[in-house]
Amino acid sequence: xxxxxxxxxxxxxxxxxxxxxxxxxxxxxxxxxxxxxxxxxxxxxxxxxxxxxxxxxxxxxxxxxxxxxxxxxxxxxxxxxxxxxxxxxxxxxxxxxxxxxxxxxxxxxxxxxxxxxxxxxxxxxxxxxxxxxxxxxxxxxxxxxxxxxxxxxxxxxxxxxxx
Numbered sequence: 001x002x003x004x005x006x007x008x009x010x011x012x013x014x015x016x017x018x019x020x021x022x023x024x025x026x027x028x029x030x031x032x033x034x035x036x037x038x039x040x041x042x043x044x045x046x047x048x049x050x051x052x053x054x055x056x057x058x059x060x061x062x063x064x065x066x067x068x069x070x071x072x073x074x075x076x077x078x079x080x081x082x083x084x085x086x087x088x089x090x091x092x093x094x095x096x097x098x099x100x101x102x103x104x105x106x107x108x109x110x111x112x113x114x115x116x117x118x119x120x121x122x123x124x125x126x127x128x129x130x131x132x133x134x135x136x137x138x139x140x141x142x143x144x145x146x147x148x149x150x151x152x153x154x155x156x157x158x159x160x161x162x163x
Contacts, residue, residue: 003029003069005060008076013054016046023058023071031069033058040074 003009003025011023011031020034033056035043043049050056057077062070129137 003027003060003063005062007060009058009060011056011058011071013050013052013056016050016052018046021046021050023056025058025069029069031058031060031071033071033073037061037070037072037074040080 009025011025013021014024014030015022018035020032021038022030022032024030035046038046038049056073058071058073059076060069061072061075064070
């Protein structure tokens with residue numbers, strides 16, 4: 001049986017690195033499961049989910065020009081069932097971040113703190129801002145902060161540099 005893109009195979013983890021895991025495959029071949037292809041959730045350390053010698057089911061997701069085989073564990077399994085998510089202005093589209101019971105803080109803009117300016121939340125009636133709008137807002141904020149840092153640096157040099 002040849003190894004083709006889309007094939008689902010059984011393999012054994014032979015090595016673990018910080019960027020993924022090597023898996024031995026039938027036919028004396030091996031492939032790499034990149035850390036991003038291990039699970040549907042964020043994986044900080046491969047050792048948290050895999051161990052050398054562990055049997056795994058993998059899907060072949062690519063074979064490059066050097067015949068290196070790219071594998072996925074998460075694509076070999078059905079995706080986890082999640083409740084329907086509705087991204088809102090507070091969640092940013094990354095799932096439900098509901099507050100624990102008893103947390104009655106106001107839901108207005110973020111509080112300012114060290115290194116943070118006050119950032120009001122977008123008005124509910126406008127809906128979520130487009131990526132371009134968010135990028136423009138970020139660039140304007142970034143330019144403002146860089147300009148402020150540059151001005152503070154100039155002022156500091158003038159004070160300490162002259163006698």
